Amino acid sequence: MNPNYLDFEQPIADLEARIQDLRSASTGPAVN
Numbered sequence: 001m002n003p004n005y006l007d008f009e010q011p012i013a014d015l016e017a018r019i020q021d022l023r024s025a026s027t028g029p030a031v032n
Helices: 007-026
Strands: none
Touching: none
16 A cells, blocks of 8 residues: 555555556557
């Protein structure tokens, strides 16, 4: 849990981190 976020902000922070992971994965080499 990131101490920079309040309790109610933590799920949002988790989603933002997940979005970043997916974006970086989507810009990687294409897999068919």
